[in-house]
Structure formats: structure tokens, C-alpha cells
Amino acid sequence: MTSSPRDTRRRNKAARLSRAAALVAGKLVPHEKTADLLRAVIEPGDILCLEGDNQKQADFLAEQLASLDSLRDLHLVMSCITLPSHLELFKKGVVRQVDFCYAGPQGNAVADLLAAGQFPIGAIHTYNELYARYYIDLTPRVALIAAAKADRAGNLFLAANTEETPAIVEPTAFYDGVVIAQVNEIVDELPRIDIPTDQVDFVIEAPYPMHLTALFTRDPAAITDVQILMAMMAIRGIYEEYEVESLNHGVGFNTSAIELLLPTYGEELGLKGKICKYWMVNPLPTMIPAIEAGWVETVFSVGGEVGMERYTAARPDIYFTGRDGSFHSNRPMGQLAGHYAIDMFIGASLQVDIHGNSSTVSKGRITGFGGAPNMGCQPTGRRHPSKAWLKAGREANPGPGSLPGRKLVVQMVETFQSGRVPTFVESLDAQDPAIKAAMQGVAPVMIYGDDVTHLVTEEGIANLGACRSPEERTAAIRAVAGYTPVGLKRSLADTAALRARGIVRLPEDLGVSPARANRSLLAAQEIKDLVRISGGLYDPPAKFVDW
Amino acid sequence: MTTAELLPLLFGESAAGITVTDQILTGYATVAGQDVAVLGTADGTYINNAAALRLSAHVIEVVKTRPGLPIVMLVDSAGQEPNRTAEMLGLAGYFGHLLASLELARNQSHRLLTLATGKAIGGAFICYGMFADAIYALDSASVGLMPVEAMAAVTKIPVATLEELSKTLPALEFGAEPFALLGGVKEVWPTDASLPAKLAAALASATTEDDRARLGKERGGRTLAFDVQQRVLADSAR
């Protein structure tokens, strides 16, 4: 038999499948044979994709993989390093290179592995950036993915958490890679087909359901008066000011406070129907009051949220749902929507430097980015105008060679983190030489100062987009950095001048009374209120139930 | 000293009138010729709902059948039983009821006397022993809120720090003697043949006045409690 230069991958896949065929008949593999299957299918040197993000995990497959002793020379591509079994692969020394996005829960362990020379970083990506590379130079040879259900033909149902599964499966399946799925259960008939069986090679009914984290559930009981004050300022100084119609919210308590102020404070300001109509955000429980009060037109999501299944299914006017009636999400498309199609991204971070760069890296902890940078940046390929985009664009004083509009990119932080750790710093911990050395000299900055239009703190709002020089931007940052060392260096004269030009605005400049910043202003003060307002359709996880 | 050894030492042959079932003592005995009712715990047992209920049942029986009979309470319990079902069924209510039954006895002229014989810790001491008219402890008894190691584990304060501080703050020290300095027990007794006579004398001298705060001040172990109580009483009378 002569080898053809045109179909080596296809023939290689056939060889893998024939090795597997010696072990199993058909697509459905008993979970006891998982390790044998992986051993037969994975080859040294493979680009291997292991599905797992901040919510959903192919955890059974990850554990089986970590238990193998036959692995070597793997190039791992995966969005999130979150499980102990992921770390196991590095400890075993079988990883040649890793390209990933996020390592939040394992940030300390990853930093330790890096220091020990056991964590060979290719690059830290944003989500869509990594998915894009799956189609260019990082196409997986083998992809280990997770789905809710499969039918006996091998079609997959992803339920609420589509996440990144299609973005992994499509490039793998159409470039002669092997797709192996773990599912919670195999059924005769699926509610709907999210991944057709021709893109799937093997299906394993895992002995336990995949792990799902209630990542976006924020208990209103934990929202502080300070966060409410900041939320009031953001609503007046940004949402109202720019008439923000389409937006993304982060996962923090700051933005939860905003969501819970819309039906109260927002209503009082007459903003209903004017702002916050179109959302790219996961089904946040704290949005229930605003949705029920009629504020929201649509919500598209990158993933689901534990406990929101019945609520989202009962509100198809708001959420995207399948023909079966249940919630649908998609991470790459959601990120794309958040990049191009929204007026505003608002989020938080652990550190902000004097140039407005922000990062969630802290000393001894490597966390990566997640999706924030895909949305917290200026989409220079955007061409459609909106009120907010044009107003922010005018403030940026564009020249003849620049875009007429800007996305509002807002960072909302308290000047101190808990334990009185200052948020504002002269230089980010992300500038750590060891981290930069592993990244070809690039510091893992989450959002760059040039992309940020506004900074909201409990002291006030700094309009960085309207600053005319790097020095001015630093002065504006210091003006709202409070009593941190960065803030203590502010000059009273600079602050007064920036205030006069509206670049720095304090609560009184925004018509916000700190005396009103009180939890009684929230539309829901505890999880139980959310359940009641949802008409009993929201099923919070037990750890949030205190009744 | 085990319960089996201790009961004869206290009550002589009359100890036979005390039943020990599942580490709960109930019965009757004599002290220096005087009849008493006896109830209590043994061998460091944990008190649960059923145990509390058996103790209160005994108190009710004494009140109904032996008017005015003094009640001697022996304490050797490490605490309330930390159990979800016990809590679900309302352990606090069972303890409250035990205390109320003792209050009934006190109001009906039964003298209440406690002797801490072994462990007398936390809620187990509060739920009956510390409610007596007069409280005594054997020198070998483990009396107090909790041992210093346990306190350190919960408060996250190093053992060494607590031990150093306990030299000047007896409240932080575990044991019968420091507890007496706080006024929590009247006297600490050696475990010897003098016990029956001491017990008889104590029964004779017991009054219903709660003088623990005053004792704590006089002995210098709990310096503020008495004065603060008095200030509240004075300020509220204005």
C-alpha cells in the first residue's frame, strides 16, 4: 500500500478507529472501557482538547485520562484548567505544551507548576481567540467533550449549557479528529439534537453526572450599601447618560446590584424602556425582578445557570429556547455578540494600574482571562451605529482616520478589596517577570487601559475615554482611587480641573445621594425574594436556600 | 473515679437507691441521715432529648411524691449531643423544660444542690447543674466552657497566647479552681471520706439567692459582672 500525501489525517483517524473497534462495537462505549478506549485512540504528539469551562466539565473523561500511564508528549488545548485531574497531567510530565484561557480555581496551583517548570504555556488566550485557533493551527486530533444526553444513534443534546461544545466538535470532526463524548444518560429519544451523530465518534454514559457550577448566582443578601452606591452612580452616570440599550454584565455583586436597582431606582428615574433592553449574559437569577417588571426584551447566553431551567423555559419571549422548549446557549456566538453587538461591557477586576490596565492576576496566582477581554475591548470592525456608541465616540475626539464610535467599556471596582488590599496599584502583579518570561514577554493584562472608557468606584466615575493624554488619564484614575496609595498621590488641583470638565464626577455631580444607598432600595433582598418574584419558577441550589 | 466508686463514697449504702441507665442517674439516697433525691449524668456522657426528659421526669416525681425533699445533682457530661435529629426535635426545648421543672421544685421549697463530679462542660452544665441553689465541684472535675485547645481551635487564637493570658484571666483557664474564682462554684472539694459531711453542711446552708456574681468579684476572677448588674439595676430604678 502506498501512502498518499493528501489524506494522511484521514487514514490516521481510520487506524485509530480500527484500534478502538477491537475493543468496542459501535459508538456506545460502556464506561468501564473508557480508559482502554482513550489508550487506543490517543497517540503521542497529539493535540488533545479536553472540554471544561467555568461551569461545565467533561470531568469523568478528565479523570480517566489522568489515570492513564500511556500518555506522552501531549499538546493540551482547553479553555479552562479547573479540575485536580487537569493538574495531574502536568504533574505526570506528559504535557509538551498547553494553550488555555482561564485557570481561576486552580490559579495558585498553576503558578506553582509554572515555577517548578511543569507548566509549558503556549499562550493564555481569550475564549474566542482559542476557539478561532481550533480552526487554524490548533485543531484537535482528539476531543473529549461533555453533553447532557445522547440517543442510541449518537446524537447529542446539550441542554442549557451548550457552552463551547460546538466550537470544539466542528473543527475536530471536519478535520479528521476523533470526538468522544461523555453524557449523563443515554435515552431513546432526545428533546432536541444539538450535535448530530456524524460529528461524534464515541459516546460514554458516565457513572455520575457532569459537574455543573452555579457560577452566576449572587445572593442579594450579600450586596453591600457601598455596591449600591456604585450601582446608583453607574446607572445615572453611564446607563442613563448614554442610553445604553444593549449590554453585558459581569458575574460580580456590583452588577447584581445594578440589576436589582432597575425596577426601583431605575423606575423612579423613568428609564424603563430606554435602557437595558438587550442583553448578552447568562441567565442571572438577579435579573428576575427586572425581567418580571418588563425591563428586558431579550437575553442571549453563553451558558446556562443551575436552577434557572424552569424559569428560562417559561420565558421564551426573553430567552432563546429550542423547539423542545428548553433554554439554549452558545459560548462562541455569545462572545461574538458581546464583541460586536452591544453598547456596553461592564465588569470588575482585582487590580487596576495607573494607566487603566486591569488584571485578575495576583502574586502567586495565575488566573487567565475568560471571556471578559472579548467584550471588554473596542471592536474596530464594528460599523453599525447606536446612540451610546456614537456619544462615546464623540467624546473620544476621533480624528479623520479613526472610528466614529466607541463601545462603552466600564470597569467597576471598589478602591479596596476585602482585607483592605488596595485595588489600585502603580504596577500590576501581572507584570511579574516569571509570568512574562513564560509568555514571550507579554504580561497577562485582562483589559487594556486604552479600551476602557469609564472607571466607576465608590468615590466617583472617571471618564477615561474623554481624557486627552496618558497623564490626564492617570490623574483621573488617581482622582477616583480613594485612600489607596495611588489615590493619596492625587493633586487637588488636577481633580478640580477634571471635575470641571466632567471627566471626574462625584456622587453629588451625578445627583446621587449616598444617604439613599441602602439595601432597602434593592428589588430583592434575598434569594427567597427572587424565587417568589419568579412565581416559584426559580430553583436555587440548596446552598443558597435559607428557609 | 468512676460513678460506681463515687456514689458509695457520697451516699454510703444508700447509693443502692440510685439507678444508672444509659449514664443517666435517678433515684433517692441519704446524706448524713437526711433523705435526698439524686439525679445526674455519669461517665462524661452526652445529653440528648431522651436523657433530658428522664431527668425532668424524675424532678416531677420528686415534687409530686416527696414534698420539700432536697435534690442533689451530679454532673459528669461532656455536653449536649451534637446531632441533627436531636436539634430537629428541639433539644433546646427539652433543656428549657428540664430547667423549668427544677424551677418548679425550687419554688416548692426543694433545695437544689449540684456537685460537678467529672466533666461539667458548656451546655451540659448549663442545662441543669448550674441552675442549683448552691454549686460545688470535686477537685478532679473538668469544669468550664471548654478546654483551651478547643477554644484555640475555634477562636484561631494560639494555645500559647491563651495559656499566657489565663495566668491573669482565670476565665480562660479550664478546671474547677479557676471556675471557683469566677464564682461559678462555691467550693472545690477533695475526693475523700469528708464528702458526705460536706454535702450535708452544704444542703443545710443553701439559699435561693444567686450570689455567683458577688463571689466572682470578691474572689477577683470575674471583676465586672457584679458591678455591671448593680449599675443596670440602679440606672433602671431612676
Next chain:
Amino acid sequence: METFQHSFPSRPLAWPADRSWALAGVVGSGNLEVLIEPNPAAPDAVAYDLQTSIPGYADSWKAALADFAAHYAVGGTRITLHDQGAAPVVITMRLRQALDLLTPAQP
């Protein structure tokens, strides 16, 4: 634990006749309590007396307390603070809440 006492100039506060003190906040994680009492001996200054569980932030404290003394008329008072790691914004908020009890009309 760290303590310090510091006085800053401040315009005199007119004490209301029906009050002899004002308290705001509670001692708890990330929170503090402040007590304002009259100190007629120094009508043009406020005397702060602080106890905090987190040492090492004297500069931040001084700046926050000086700003408060400069912005509001609190001369002739003694203000005692018991802090358990409150952020400066909470400190300012509590001071303002206590002051509101004495002078609801201050800007």
C-alpha cells in the same frame, strides 16, 4: 491591633439640645462603629481616637479623617472609632451617618 489619636482643625458643630452623643455602625468584619461626643474644650478641632484590627494603614486613615474634618463642621467633638477592617468608604459613610443624627441639615 493598632491605635492612634489625632486632631484635625474643623469648623465648630452646633450641638443639638436633645442629644449628648451619636453612634453609627457596628463592630464586625469589614465594618466599624463611630461615636461622636461633645468636646467643648476644643471648639475648632475634632479629636479622633481610633482602634483598628488591621495595622499598617495610618496614612489612609489620616487622609480619610482629615478630609472628613475639612468637609464637615465637626469642631468641638471627640470621635471614637472601633474598626474591624472597614474600607475607607465605609469609614466615611459611618462618620456621615453619625453626624446626620446630630445635624440632619448638613450638606
Next chain:
Amino acid sequence: MSRVPYHELKARERLAAIVDPGSFAEILPPPARVMSPYLPKLGIPVAFDDGLAIGRATIDGKPIYLAAQTGQFVGGSVGEVHSAKLVGLLKAAARDRLPCVLLIESGGVRLHEGSSGEIGIAEAIRAVFACRAAGAPVIAVIGSDIGAYGGMGILSACCDFRVMTEHGRLGISGPIVIEKWMGKAAYDSADRALVWKTSGGKTRYLLGDANALVNDDTAAVRAGIARLLGPASPVTLAAIEARQAELAARLEQFAAVTSPEAIWQARGVTDPAAATLDDAETFVASLAPAAP
């Protein structure tokens, strides 16, 4: 929202919301600085009132004594000074034969003050019964985040009456202690739904440990207290025997029961899952007549 949730308020806000406006006269107010001598030695900041505000006030014009604990301050725990204020207040109530209302938010004895708080709670329990003997009712109100645990759980059970909200919890050992003791499989302290069904206001009311279950808002709590400001609950042989029989029957009826839902059903809740969400008023109204 017009509702002011009781559990959201701090001790002094609760006092103000519950009594007739302006009627609260504090005893040993903050400037008196009656504070813990122990905490500074352990590097912990003190509070002016040591976590307990006490005083006199009126409800519907009726004079009462009352106290409120601050749960944020060392867990509402009871140390030497804290307990002495409480004891003094109860003794004053007994002396003046006035009702005494305790707004409880406490995990029990303050460990940092060792045995002094334990003795203080024992003294307070004696003082509670002194009030009852004097015909002055003592009413424990339990509706805060921390609830009433440890020695304060026992003390609450000794009061004439208990007013609870569905947010309140009454017990002795807290869930974390029990989890350590029994293991996570037997009691997962992070399973808050189970924690509340074990010790929360609804279960306590169904079993007869709370005399009133009221909505988590200050007006409802105030009304619940006002209804109980009449005669005390005297400690009589008949009352003690009745309670003994009730507690024995409870133990027998539920000897083999581990799930709170079974208790709910046995006590007249037809659909526990739905009733979980009901506010207190609806919950109480919906109970079958057989329930206590």
C-alpha cells in the same frame, strides 16, 4: 418594597422599629463604655455596648424592658459584660414586674471570655425564671441571621414565650459543629435548606417550640410581641406535667424520623415543598386544624 425585613436590621434599628417612636431610653448607653476587658488582650476591637443594647421603652403605651444583641459583633456572643447587662435588665424587670423583650441574635457563650460568659448565661437563666415568678413575661424574639444557639438557645427555651420568623433559627449545636461530629454525609452545613428545616422558625413552630411565627418584617414582629405582653406563663406543676407529656409524645412520634418534611406533614403541612416558600402568615393560616 415597603417591607422592612427584620433580619436585615442592626440591633439598634430593630429596637427603634419595634417600640413606640422615641420611647427607647437606653441603660448604660455607648458613652458609658461598659466594654469587654478581654477582647483587647486578644487583639480584637471592642464595642461601646459590648454587643448588647438594653433599656426601657413602650409598646402601644405599655412600659417594657428590652434588650437587643448585635450578631455582627463576635457572633452576638455573650461575655462577662454582655451577660451582666442582660442579668441586670432581667432583674430590673422582675423587680418592677414589667415584661422583658429579648431580641436575640447570638451563637451563645463568647469563647474569647471563657467560662465567665458561661456563668453569665447561667445567671441570666436564673433571672429569666425570677421574672416568670414575679409574673413579668419574658419574650424571646428570634428572627436574625445568626439565630439563637448554644447557651442563648437554652435561655430562649426558658422564656415565657418565643416569637420567631421563618428566618430565625433556634437550637443548641450549630450545623458546623454537628457536621464535624457526625460527618458531612449526615449533616452538610452548606445545605442551607436542610439547616433551616432542622432549626428554622417553621419547624420550631410546628413542633410547638415557638409560640408565634410571624413574617420577617418589623411590623409583624412588633404585633407578635404586642399580643404576648399580657400575663406571664407561670411555672406550675400542671404546666410542667403537660409539657413533659408533650415532649415525650414528640420523641415517641418522631423516634424513627430523620427528614424534616415528615415532621411537617405529620403536623398538618400537606405540601411541604410549596409551604417552604410561604411567608409565615400564609404558612400558619394554611395549617390543618390538627396542628398545635
